[in-house]
Amino acid sequence: MTDLSEGYSDIAIDHFEHPRNVGAMDEATVVGSSENPASGASLELYFKLDEQGIVxxxxxxxxxxxxxxxxxxxxxxxxKGRQLDKGITRDELAEALDGLPPSRKHAYRLVTDAVQDAAASVT
Structure with missing residues (x-):
């Protein structure tokens, strides 16, 4: 079990303990996924896009x-509200979470890779 008091911000702990928008989405326009074989972590993002490609x-x-x-x-x-092909940066994620422990920063890449995967499959 992860000791969340070691290097996790209150914001990161809150998002772990009370995650927002969890679950697969049947009506998703596109799905992006990524994994980190070294840690065993994986992430799938399900997007419903409007006609202009806005999330x-x-x-x-x-x-x-x-x-x-x-x-x-x-x-x-x-x-939400962004153009999918504009993506998201690791810096934006780090700022929003008030950082992650150094050994857990692979989680930023999980997100950015999943967004890129989804954007690449939009036709």
Whole structure:
């Protein structure tokens, strides 16, 4: 079990303990996924896009660690209303979570890779 008092911000702990927008979305326009084989963490992002490619709704499923769950949760709040192909940066995620422990920063890449995967499959 992860000791969340070691290097996790209150914001990250809140997103882990009370994740937002969790679950697969049946009406998703596109799904992006990524995984980190070294840690065993994985993330799927489900996007409902409007006609202009703006994210109308986004949900997530994460497995593997508290950081992946927190990053997936906060990403759903950051991505809503954005153009999917503009993506999201690791710096934006880090700022929104008030940082993650150094050994857990792979969670930022899980999100950015899943967003890129989804954007690449939009036709």
């Amino acid at each position: 109308d709704r986004v949900t997530f499923m994460a497995h593997g660690c508290a950081a992946a769950i927190a990053a997936g949760s906060v990403s759903t709040e950051l991505l």
